[in-house]
Amino acid sequence: MPRKGMRSIFFKPSPPPPATSSLPPPSPLRTFSDSIMEENIQTAESLITKWDDSNANYRTKFPIPLFSGPRHEAKQYLNAVKGLQAAMQHLVAQDSSSTTLVRAQFLMQLAMKTLQKEFYQILSSNRDHLDPETVSTRSSVDRRSSVSDYVSDYDDEISISISEDEYRVSETERVSMLAMDDLKAIAECMISSGYGKECVKVYIIMRKSIVDEALYHLGMERLSFSQVQKLDWEVLELKIKSWLKAAKVAVGTLFHGEWILCDHVFGADSGKRVAESCFAEIAKDGAASLFGFPEMVAKCKKTPEKMFRTLDLYEAISDHWPQIESIFSFESTSNIRLQAVTSMVKLGEAVRTMLTDFETAIQKDASKKPAPGGGIHPLTRYVMNYLTFLADYSGVLVDIIADSPQSPLPESYFRSPMREENAAASELSERIAWIILVVLCKLDGKAELYKDVALSYLFLANNTQYVVVKVRKSNLGFLLGEEWLAKQEAKAREYASKYERVGWGAVLASLPENPAAALPAEQARAYFVNFNAAFHEACKKQLSWVVSDPKIREEIKGSIGSKVEQKYSEFYEKNRVGSESVTKLLPDDIGNHMSNILNGNGIGDSSVSSHSSSTTSSSHRSNRR
Structure with missing residues (x-):
């Protein structure tokens, strides 16, 4: 001035x-x-x-x-x-x-x-x-x-x-x-x-201007709720990022330093009340604006993409709360503490609403377009990526969803690894497990869109394995535990095994039950012709199918190849003489022909259909249970 x-x-x-x-x-x-x-x-x-x-x-x-x-x-x-x-x-x-x-x-x-x-x-x-x-x-x-x-x-x-x-x-x-x-x-x-008022007046004018100027340079704007409500999400997200940085400096440095100075200047035993009222006057407008912004964000329209920034705001206030409570500890600054608490409450309510809406959106998903080649469905990717990020906020989510109503889970499906240690963390684990169960059940319905039963099983194997990998490589693993992971991994292997049995059963069945038995030449030639046709048909069809996980893909190929090659080799060695005209496939060619399957090459619409047999549908539901 x-x-x-x-x-x-x-x-x-x-x-x-x-x-x-x-x-x-x-x-x-x-x-x-x-x-x-x-x-x-x-x-x-x-x-x-x-x-x-x-x-x-x-x-x-x-x-x-x-x-x-x-x-x-x-x-x-x-x-x-x-x-x-x-x-x-x-x-x-x-x-x-x-x-x-x-x-x-x-x-x-x-x-x-x-x-x-x-x-x-x-x-x-x-x-x-x-x-x-x-x-x-x-x-x-x-x-x-x-x-x-x-x-x-x-x-x-x-x-x-x-x-x-x-x-x-x-x-x-x-x-x-x-x-x-x-x-x-x-x-x-x-x-x-007896001239304290004159002294305090000068001090407040000078120091308040410094605090307000500092907040302005930190990117803090004094916006009304109507202004915040009208902002596009991209713009509001930038303001949230600015707020997160500003809050750290404002609480840790600005208000903290201002209180130290005020307490030093006016904080003698006889003037402690002067220091408190003086600091309250200096900080009240800036602090009210700072801690009021999260509440306005929480009151805006709630959509799933706003979840993580909302959690960032909640986490920031929660992390800074000991400092906030210490700096604004006296009666004259109680409104500032109340504003910070109110913002946390409103943010928590917004998170619970968005989490419920997220779960409801999964349940209502009615997309009829199957994932090409039996690969990872977009719903699986979206939900698991969302939950992976959500698990990074498990510390604050435990507080937010504590005592929230949620659907009960059968203990046979999931038992929280933290049930005996931390009831609140156990509630979060059960909530996450429930959402994943909802997704897996929806995937059962998505599997019905394939006309080929083997491809349906491959789709379920792919997506279940994707869920397992996402959980194991993130904080979800701590929430769900090894027992849950082991069950899902076993389910993925079961789906893969069923895909092998259904997808390659006709190829193996095209050879005699006892492949090492010598057969009449004419009968042997018929087996060679049938095997050749069945094998090439299976390989051709599965060129457009996909196993997303490279390690699992090679394991599946190795498992199928060894079974087919072993049975065909025994039959070939015993019955090739006299059948040279129809033995177009050598045992060593089995692996080469299978090298291109399950890579997703030539993915097209021929592998899917809008409907599937009722047998497949009932099979998937029983397997999920």
């Missing part, structure tokens, strides 16, 4: 009484105490008028402020004011209407005017040294006490100089500590003299 603007807040002293500049001669009846008090007033008058900026020669004699000059002069001035106050108290007790008392009161007003301007000058000229970051990272309490001991005595410059080797403080910290102790000394003097 410009100096001219600050003048309007200073009080104007009353004009001096029409008295002579010298005090009345002492009365013969005066006591020793009277003499001491008269001496105090004379000393005060000499110093106070010397530093009165209304003095015509003031600027020439004293080009720098009182507290920017030699330390002993500031000490003398404060001691003179204390002596003047003692004299005034003595005079009030003796004669409250004496001309000496009137003169002393006038001197006190001049002194308070000077100290108020000095107070403002220190705050203004030390903005950089009194920024919250510098203040909040000050040296230890013991070191500050040592410095305060020196500065509070206002010894000369040599005696108050601080050795960096001894205290290891930077120049910025040293200047900061000196400025803080100067402010404290002035504040104590003005408050004890």
